[in-house]
Amino acid sequence: MEILRYVFLVFHLFGFAAILGGIFYQLRAKDLVTGGYMVSSAVVQLVTGAGLVWTRVSLDLPLSHGKVGVKLALDVLVAVTALVGMRNKQPWAFFGVAVFTAAAAVVAVVW
Template sequence: MEILKNVILAVHIIGVASLLGGVLVQLGAQRSGTARIIPAIIHGAWTMLVTGVILVGLQYPLGREPDNLKITVKLVILVAILVIALVNRKRETLARWVLPTLAVLSITNVVIATVWRQYA
């Protein structure tokens, strides 16, 4: 079960890389006004959502109690990322706030995942 958790965690990290990488690539295009929500951003966010739910579900059979507040905060941020990306994916030109907001929210999720620890 621990191996399965680690494989799912690796896929989760790949989702983060896809989301953040897609945003960073498009930040360069934003200067010329050609920035778009590319599939890497959408697929990365969905991958994070699905694997995150699986990771939380795997905590119980492993005998661990997930930090529900942390998971809720991360989920709310990820839902905001998904909503922003999905609403703007068909637009020819993006508002200047879209990509920086996605970048900040993505980085915030990574910081929460790595810094926020549950202490008993």
């Protein structure tokens, strides 16, 4: 079970890196739209985050319900904003995904 937790953690970090890397790449190219990779990476974040919570509960490890709730809300906001931005091609959605992703990283590290 501990190995599965680490697998979830690695893929959770891959999802974060894909979103953040794409944001930096598009900022450099000055193409401020969200792409399908952001939506799929956000879904990876949601699924692997749920897997991380499940493995922590299964292993009787301590769990901060407040942190989990805030991270879940931010990950849902990233996914919904990326989906809306992909369909409407609006630059505000691109910046929304960037802000929500950065906020999720801050919550994960600082809290």
